[in-house]
Amino acid sequence: MRLLALLxxxxxxxxxxxQDCNNTLNGTLLDIHDGSVLTGATIxxxxxxxxxxxxxxxxxxxxxxxxxxxxxxxxxPSCSTKIFTVVIQxxxxxxxxxxxxxxxxxxxIVNGKKTNRATKSIYENLVDQQTITTFSSGSLGDALNSISxxxxxxxxxxxxxxxxxxxxxxxxxxxxxxxxxxxxEWGAEHAPSIDINAVGSLKVIKGAGALQYGGNAIGGVIIAxxxxxxxxxxxYGKTILSGSSNGLGGVVSSSLTKSYQNGLHASIQGSxxxxxxxxxxxxxxxxxGVFERNISAKIGFNRIDYGVExxxxxxxxxxxxxxxxxxxxxxxxxxxxxxxxxxxxxxFTYNIDAPRxxxxxHLARIKGFKDIENIGRISLQYDYQQNNRLEFxxxxxxxxxxxSVDLVLDTQTxxxxxxxxxxxxxxxxxxxxxxxxxxYANPETGVRRLxxxxxKYSFAGFASGDYTINQKWVLEAGFxxxxxxxxxFKFYRxxxxxxxxxxxxFSNLVVEEYGNQLLVNxxxxxxxxxxxxxxxxxxxxxxxxxxYSLSSRAPNASEQFSEGLHHSASRIELGDLQFGSEIAHxxxxxxxxxxxxxxxxxxxxxxxxxxxxxIEPTGIxxxxxxxxxxxxxxxxQAQMYGLDLDASLSLSDNMRFVHxxxxxxxxxxxxxxxxxxxPAASTLNSLVYTxxxxxxxxxxxxxxxxxxxxxxxxxxxxxxxxxxxxTIDISxxxxxxxxxxxxxxxxxxxxxxxxxxANNLLNTSYRNYLNxxxxxxxxxxxxxxxxxxxxx
Amino acid sequence: MKTLxxxxxxxFKFQTxxTxxTxxTxxxxxxxxxxxxxxxxxxxxxxxxxVNEEELITTVILTLTPESGDQVVLTTVxxxxxxxxxxxxxxxxxxSENTQYQGAVRFLNETETPAEEITDEVVEEADEHQxxxxxxxxxxxxxxxxxxxxxxxxLGVQITLSTGLASEGSLTVTLRxxxxxxxxxxxxxxxxxxxxxxxDVSIQ
Numbered sequence: 001m002r003l004l005a006l007l008x009x010x011x012x013x014x015x016x017x018x019q020d021c022n023n024t025l026n027g028t029l030l031d032i033h034d035g036s037v038l039t040g041a042t043i044x045x046x047x048x049x050x051x052x053x054x055x056x057x058x059x060x061x062x063x064x065x066x067x068x069x070x071x072x073x074x075x076x077p078s079c080s081t082k083i084f085t086v087v088i089q090x091x092x093x094x095x096x097x098x099x100x101x102x103x104x105x106x107x108x109i110v111n112g113k114k115t116n117r118a119t120k121s122i123y124e125n126l127v128d129q130q131t132i133t134t135f136s137s138g139s140l141g142d143a144l145n146s147i148s149x150x151x152x153x154x155x156x157x158x159x160x161x162x163x164x165x166x167x168x169x170x171x172x173x174x175x176x177x178x179x180x181x182x183x184x185e186w187g188a189e190h191a192p193s194i195d196i197n198a199v200g201s202l203k204v205i206k207g208a209g210a211l212q213y214g215g216n217a218i219g220g221v222i223i224a225x226x227x228x229x230x231x232x233x234x235x236y237g238k239t240i241l242s243g244s245s246n247g248l249g250g251v252v253s254s255s256l257t258k259s260y261q262n263g264l265h266a267s268i269q270g271s272x273x274x275x276x277x278x279x280x281x282x283x284x285x286x287x288x289g290v291f292e293r294n295i296s297a298k299i300g301f302n303r304i305d306y307g308v309e310x311x312x313x314x315x316x317x318x319x320x321x322x323x324x325x326x327x328x329x330x331x332x333x334x335x336x337x338x339x340x341x342x343x344x345x346x347x348f349t350y351n352i353d354a355p356r357x358x359x360x361x362h363l364a365r366i367k368g369f370k371d372i373e374n375i376g377r378i379s380l381q382y383d384y385q386q387n388n389r390l391e392f393x394x395x396x397x398x399x400x401x402x403x404s405v406d407l408v409l410d411t412q413t414x415x416x417x418x419x420x421x422x423x424x425x426x427x428x429x430x431x432x433x434x435x436x437x438x439x440y441a442n443p444e445t446g447v448r449r450l451x452x453x454x455x456k457y458s459f460a461g462f463a464s465g466d467y468t469i470n471q472k473w474v475l476e477a478g479f480x481x482x483x484x485x486x487x488x489f490k491f492y493r494x495x496x497x498x499x500x501x502x503x504x505x506f507s508n509l510v511v512e513e514y515g516n517q518l519l520v521n522x523x524x525x526x527x528x529x530x531x532x533x534x535x536x537x538x539x540x541x542x543x544x545x546x547x548y549s550l551s552s553r554a555p556n557a558s559e560q561f562s563e564g565l566h567h568s569a570s571r572i573e574l575g576d577l578q579f580g581s582e583i584a585h586x587x588x589x590x591x592x593x594x595x596x597x598x599x600x601x602x603x604x605x606x607x608x609x610x611x612x613x614x615i616e617p618t619g620i621x622x623x624x625x626x627x628x629x630x631x632x633x634x635x636x637q638a639q640m641y642g643l644d645l646d647a648s649l650s651l652s653d654n655m656r657f658v659h660x661x662x663x664x665x666x667x668x669x670x671x672x673x674x675x676x677x678x679p680a681a682s683t684l685n686s687l688v689y690t691x692x693x694x695x696x697x698x699x700x701x702x703x704x705x706x707x708x709x710x711x712x713x714x715x716x717x718x719x720x721x722x723x724x725x726x727t728i729d730i731s732x733x734x735x736x737x738x739x740x741x742x743x744x745x746x747x748x749x750x751x752x753x754x755x756x757x758a759n760n761l762l763n764t765s766y767r768n769y770l771n772x773x774x775x776x777x778x779x780x781x782x783x784x785x786x787x788x789x790x791x792x
Numbered sequence: 793m794k795t796l797x798x799x800x801x802x803x804f805k806f807q808t809x810x811t812x813x814t815x816x817t818x819x820x821x822x823x824x825x826x827x828x829x830x831x832x833x834x835x836x837x838x839x840x841x842x843v844n845e846e847e848l849i850t851t852v853i854l855t856l857t858p859e860s861g862d863q864v865v866l867t868t869v870x871x872x873x874x875x876x877x878x879x880x881x882x883x884x885x886x887x888s889e890n891t892q893y894q895g896a897v898r899f900l901n902e903t904e905t906p907a908e909e910i911t912d913e914v915v916e917e918a919d920e921h922q923x924x925x926x927x928x929x930x931x932x933x934x935x936x937x938x939x940x941x942x943x944x945x946x947l948g949v950q951i952t953l954s955t956g957l958a959s960e961g962s963l964t965v966t967l968r969x970x971x972x973x974x975x976x977x978x979x980x981x982x983x984x985x986x987x988x989x990x991x992d993v994s995i996q
Contacts, residue, residue: 324982326984327984327985328984328985328986328988329985329988331966331985331988332983332984332985335979335982343972343982343983344972344982394969394970394984395847396847396910396913396914396917396920396969396986397847397913397916397917398913399846399847441840443840443841443842443843445843446843446844446845446846446847447843447845447846447847448843448845449840449843452840453840489839489840491840491842491843493872493873493875494872495872495875495876495877496872496875496876499875499876511839512839514842515844515903516871516872516903517842519839519840519842521839564873564874564875565873565874572874621874621876621878622878622879623870623873623874623878623879624849624850624851624852624868624869624870624873624879624987624988624989625849625874625985625986625987625988626966626985626987626988626989627988628874723928723929723961723962
């Protein structure tokens with residue numbers, strides 16, 4: 001068959017001889033899924049029949065080529081052979097991509113079209129399928145934590161909110177299968193509504209350069225994609241089973257895919273996660289169980305030059321929040337902080353009681369693309385999302401068991417974009433995005449709305465392009481403009497409205513008066529331009545990425561409209577109706593070296609943010625329930641800078657040392673104080689032993705040291721409790737800590753993989769500065785997980 | 793030498809009538825989709841319903857009645873809950889020396905008309921509540937619980953208050969929801985504070 005193809009190519013090829021035949025083609029062969037290099041592949045030039053091989057870095061060189069069109073037959077031991085057409089004009093450099101490693105499938109499809117990088121001048125961090133599998137029993141946030149510069153803001157150990165270079169919430173966009181997640185991401189205690197087991201690959205862009213996804217990614221973009229489906233007749237799937245010692249629970253996750261050579265494909269995936277109370281080394285963490293159920297399905301028809309695909313996913317999660325963290329005002333806070341153990345420790349249970357969260361997220365997406373000559377690839381995508389968030393507090397009487405927060409966020413988005421190769425060197429992408437979002441706060445809760453009802457309309461247009469000057473230089477630039485209109489209906493407490501002086505400024509916004517509450521109808525418009533420019537320079541073993549991005553973000557509903565007691569933080573939070581947009585200038589530089597034995601990536605950056613919205617304590621409010629600290633949102637000038645470092649040294653054929661270091665510093669330039677909740681410096685060092693010849697055995701010992709955060713604003717406050725003045729220390733960060741982890745994986749047979757993961761092996765007691773429950777309890781202790789993965 | 797070059801060859805087919813048709817269809821689809829989004833957006837202008845906080849306790853009234861003589865009534869009112877207005881505390885009357893008072897505390901939500909008697913809920917869920925009375929140093933007052941929950945632990949809606957010699961100080965009423973019961977007092981009780989209000993009182 002291959003021979004026939006080769007012969008056909010030989011006869012059908014067109015070339016002219018009367019030319020300078022002294023060109024060189026430098027090629028790189030990559031795996032389409034994770035960008036890893038494919039070594040030992042054979043490349044045969046059809047016209048000459050001469051063969052070449054890719055080296056350890058997936059590179060190959062073919063000399064003495066004419067200015068002509070060549071066909072290259074590329075084959076790899078575990079891939080089916082594919083033919084690429086290459087136009088040679090001078091020395092040429094190309095990246096070729098093969099679809100590889102579809103688990104046990106040896107039949108692989110090949111795709112010669114574009115690499116799927118979202119930016120070219122910002123280094124992109126990847127988490128591959130294998131690594132994601134090791135986090136199967138955890139969450140998306142846990143998997144992202146394995147990347148340098150990515151940390152998380154936690155509420156206990158089950159609500160893990162990703163943070164990129166110290167920024168989180170609305171400043172980090174999460175793209176799930178091409179759809180920007182709209183899951184009330186503004187809240188610090190809201191984790192992304194994505195099932196880690198549905199994710200095939202994860203990508204993190206630490207900056208705002210990926211403008212097709214949004215111009216407001218001041219922190220960065222996280223892209224989660226489902227596994228790709230091959231273009232061949234097949235039926236395959238996998239099941240992951242895992243059980244953990246901490247939480248006495250586990251995960252079952254299964255997927256099944258049917259595909260046809262004609263491009264038709266259908267997949268279904270589901271997972272179930274159930275844990276009871278987790279344990280700190282010395283006590284049970286009462287009411288910290290989880291019950292998560294997810295299902296997703298995809299059906300599509302994919303050809304080389306056109307395709308359509310429909311995708312639906314349902315994410316449902318019930319999370320218990322540490323019982324001891326549910327407290328009243330300052331009086332309760334003093335006791336909680338002074339007490340070395342949580343005030344409530346009960347026996348282990350699978351029951352999840354109040355306080356708890358229940359999140360349901362539906363995501364439906366339909367998209368299609370078509371390649372059109374002289375235009376390029378036109379894509380159209382429509383998506384609909386519904387996020388329902390219920391929060392149950394400990395309530396009295398007939399209200400117990402009734403949600404205190406019941407918010408439904410509906411979002412629909414339509415995106416049309418065109419990706420075009422203007423010339424061999426210049427590619428461009430442009431498009432428009434329109435979206436409508438409605439937030440509905442159910443009044444049946446009997447609790448004043450945390451987030452008001454609103455309709456939000458947004459329209460955006462973007463254009464970006466990259467120009468390959470030569471083998472060494474690639475330039476990139478992009479521009480985007482977002483328009484947002486918000487129509488808000490908010491009930492203000494009259495006392496707050498007047499206290500803020502809004503009665504003088506905005507009396508025209510008042511629609512109706514109800515006793516001590518006013519219904520107000522603000523209509524807000526935001527205009528947000530964003531811009532990016534960058535370059536990639538390749539020399540020898542090195543690549544240098546440089547990028548400047550200007551991004552701007554309209555304030556979110558929480559920053560604008562918070563007004564009252566935030567139960568889970570036991571403080572009063574006040575937003576500001578008058579906020580303008582945040583504008584960030586981020587400069588990032590990445591130097592990457594890929595050597596034979598030693599690789600490293602070093603990423604320094606600086607992020608300067610005008611009108612940065614932060615929340616800080618401004619006083620104490622006396623209420624009938626006691627004293628509460630008041631935290632008000634404020635805009636200021638912020639400056640952040642830091643460094644992420646990754647290095648890997650191979651000690652022998654089987655042994656590798658991997659190092660990671662992350663550092664971020666953030667300051668409020670107006671008050672000259674450090675920013676609150678900045679991740680402390682941390683380092684991760686692992687020794688990895690792999691033996692492909694013996695059951696594909698891999699053993700890794702990982703040491704994770706998190707330094708103490710030494711720079712923090714003093715937010716302590718004083719209250720008089722029973723005639724004695726007490727200082728409530730809520731700002732001093734906990735001590736640094738060291739955790740040791742052990743991971744062992746092996747293949748019993750080609751289809752069956754076993755994993756043994758021991759987290760916090762030494763059962764160390766510690767508290768994490770970025771865990772919102774650190775005042776009340778230690779973090780989780782030793783957890784041993786046994787995992788079985790079966791491919792079929 | 794390894795470079796990620798991003799351009800690759802695109803094998804465009806000849807433009808046919810079919811692709812032109814597709815383009816037209818796509819234009820139509822996008823037009824209608826945008827239109828439908830725009831129309832959906834203009835659908836409702838209903839104003840939302842007001843929420844009156846149901847569990848709010850706006851008012852605490854502690855009435856202390858001696859066998860003979862004048863009542864002492866301690867009241868705290870905070871109509872805007874956790875809003876910026878401070879609670880208003882009033883003390884009517886003063887304690888007499890060496891006297892026993894029968895005390896009864898009431899919790900009300902006065903944002904509703906008629907005011908909701910939250911005391912009933914507290915008594916109904918006596919197991920999950922306890923009212924604590926804390927006396928500042930130097931103030932010669934002692935309190936004693938006069939009511940119990942189903943487990944025989946104190947509740948504190950009904951108390952006896954005994955005064956000693958003339959003195960001044962503060963009396964703090966704290967209502968805890970889901971405290972540890974039994975307990976040795978406020979410090980070890982845990983739970984969530986629903987009410988914490990102090991009164992400056994004197995014994996004359």
